[in-house]
Amino acid sequence: xxxxxxxxxxxxxxxxxxxALGALAAWIRSDFRLPEPVFAALAIxxxxxxxxxxxxxxxxxxxxxxxxxxxxxxxxxxxVPLWCYAALRRFVRLDRIDAAALAAHYGSxxxxxxxAVLGYLDAIGxxxxxxxxxxxxxxxxxxxxxxxxxxxxGRNAGHSLGVTLSRMLSSKSIVLLLGGLAIGMLVGQQxxxxxxxxxxxxxxxxxxxFLLDLGRQAMEQASAWRRNGFAIALFAVAAPLLNAxxxxxxxxxxxxxxxxxxxxxxxxxxxxxxxxxxxxxxxLPEANPGLYLTASLALTFPFNLIVGIPLYAAMAAALxx
Numbered sequence: 001x002x003x004x005x006x007x008x009x010x011x012x013x014x015x016x017x018x019x020a021l022g023a024l025a026a027w028i029r030s031d032f033r034l035p036e037p038v039f040a041a042l043a044i045x046x047x048x049x050x051x052x053x054x055x056x057x058x059x060x061x062x063x064x065x066x067x068x069x070x071x072x073x074x075x076x077x078x079x080v081p082l083w084c085y086a087a088l089r090r091f092v093r094l095d096r097i098d099a100a101a102l103a104a105h106y107g108s109x110x111x112x113x114x115x116a117v118l119g120y121l122d123a124i125g126x127x128x129x130x131x132x133x134x135x136x137x138x139x140x141x142x143x144x145x146x147x148x149x150x151x152x153x154g155r156n157a158g159h160s161l162g163v164t165l166s167r168m169l170s171s172k173s174i175v176l177l178l179g180g181l182a183i184g185m186l187v188g189q190q191x192x193x194x195x196x197x198x199x200x201x202x203x204x205x206x207x208x209x210f211l212l213d214l215g216r217q218a219m220e221q222a223s224a225w226r227r228n229g230f231a232i233a234l235f236a237v238a239a240p241l242l243n244a245x246x247x248x249x250x251x252x253x254x255x256x257x258x259x260x261x262x263x264x265x266x267x268x269x270x271x272x273x274x275x276x277x278x279x280x281x282x283x284l285p286e287a288n289p290g291l292y293l294t295a296s297l298a299l300t301f302p303f304n305l306i307v308g309i310p311l312y313a314a315m316a317a318a319l320x321x
Contacts, residue, residue, distance in 0.1 A: 013123065015116055016305055018208040022215025034213040042210045043274070044176060049199045050111060051180015052192060054133020058181065059188045066131045072254040073135045076268050077142035080243050081107030085150050092231045100151035101280045101287035105296045106239050107143020108272035109136060112214065113304050115207055117266040120309050121259050128259035137177050139267055144279045151284055174275065221298040232291060236299035244269030244312045248319060258320040265312040270304055271296035
């Protein structure tokens with residue numbers, strides 16, 4: 001399958017098309033909107049399902065096989081926010097707080113983009129290792145901590161780094177993801193069979209519903225682009241390309257096979273819009289949400305969904321040829 005065919009397959013997948021439908025609904029000012037409790041329930045379901053599946057698969061992995069990949073992932077969590085912060089300060093001319101807020105989003109990862117790349121790899125028949133879910137789990141928070149240190153907020157008594165980190169680790173997404181991993185590892189593939197109809201068979205369908213509303217949210221945030229300028233838009237497209245390249249290199253150095261390398265590259269190239277916004281709102285309340293939400297959700301997320309994932313797969317194919 002050529003790179004063009006791969007891109008077309010991703011563009012025409014139900015997940016991508018549902019995202020596009022949600023964006024179209026917002027653009028034509030439809031009254032479509034998932035009720036907030038439904039959207040929250042879908043988010044809970046997706047996080048728990050990711051954890052359960054990944055944990056059950058991790059139960060078959062030797063600990064020694066995951067040490068280097070996790071070290072590679074943690075290295076990315078330090079390098080990415082550092083270069084993003086420096087570039088945003090020097091070239092985009094953002095102040096310290098807004099630069100740190102954006103660096104936190106681009107150093108952290110998107111669980112929905114992770115799901116999209118797994119679905120893409122399954123669709124094109126490329127295998128990946130079961131421990132990739134652990135990479136998602138370890139990459140959620142470290143970059144946010146690095147970015148908050150760059151912002152110099154650890155000295156603030158009201159929003160100390162320790163309090164912020166504690167609240168992040170007890171947040172819904174982290175608890176469900178890590179808890180699901182633990183449960184999956186304890187019960188294994190056999191133990192998950194009774195709940196497979198819910199957490200396996202229905203998974204992609206419920207993900208489509210989640211992406212439908214995310215498409216609406218992304219289009220509504222995109223209206224802020226004019227206020228935030230061309231430089232932010234350029235960063236929102238250039239950053240995932242550079243970060244994914246770093247992720248691909250890290251995967252290759254860590255000895256990951258091609259499919260898992262695509263996953264790590266996609267994680268590195270993604271931007272958080274669940275964990276990072278919650279942490280930034282709490283620790284850096286003066287940061288401009290029009291900047292970090294527009295960049296991560298309205299620009300980087302659809303870019304990765306439509307263009308980035310097939311591109312990273314093609315880059316990995318060239319590297320591993």
